[in-house]
Amino acid sequence: MLRAADPLHRRVLQWSAAATLWPLRSLLHRAAHPFGAAQAFRSPDRRLLEDVILQRYAASSRRLEVLFVGTRWYTSAYERLLAGHSYLTIDVDPRAARHGSTQGHVTACVSGAAACFAAGRFDVIVFNGVFGWGLDERTAVEAAVSGFHGLLREGGELVVGWNDVALRRPFALGELRALRAYERFAFEVDGPLVLEVPGPNRHRFEFFRKPVGRGQGECRDRAAVAAA
Helix, strand or coil: CCCCCCHHHHHHHHHHHHHHHHHHHHHHHHHHHHHCCHHHHCCHHHHHHHHHHHHHHHCCCCCCEEEEECCCHHHCCHHHHCCCCEEEEEECCHHHHHHCCCCCEEECCHHHHHHCCCCCCEEEEEEECCECCCECCHHHHHHHHHHHHHHEEEEEEEEEEEECCHHHCCCCHHHCHHHHHCEECCCCCCCCCEEECCCCCCEEEEEEECCCCCCCCCCCCHHHCCCC
16 A cells, blocks of 8 residues: 555656646646747646757757647747747648648648658657557558658657557557667767656657768767757
8 A cells, every 4th residue: 555655656646636737737828828828837748848859959050950740739839949940840630730830831641751851851850749649550650750761861860759658559669660770869968768757648758860871970979960
């Protein structure tokens, strides 16, 4: 039996509170968005994505080519966050186009992304909250991840965000054959390969790099993209 002083007991209480309060926080987030006060109501995983991951790419001194997969009202600020970089978006829902990039938005299923952009164009592809949230068929996910590999330049990086819970896990991400063409890397130097946000959704960010081919030297380190 768990006692109130046990760390696990406290974590269970925190997760329960988060699960209970998140619908209200989400509603407040959306209501506050037009008034510029939405940050106070962001979920922990979105804070990590926006304040750490995207900020790292935004700080690159080299102009990056970024593809963001999936657009909603809460992603509309990402183009401004990545100002100074090329920022394109793709989403299967035609209604989501109004939240897409003004630099270029494509309405198409991400499983066919490879046919929508030039090969080797992108430095970074962000694939967050799509796997398990509509893109569930194994063949479609394989096609998407394989297509990303073709769209990334050598040394380019793929950021995958997903919920490792039964409701949102069609299958384990690591089962994808297409991921064998990538190499994993730690987003933070000497950090873990996976950044998992505590809470009931078990939102995980995993990082993959397209290896540099032979004759091009060894794969560049973390600074290659984010701090170039």
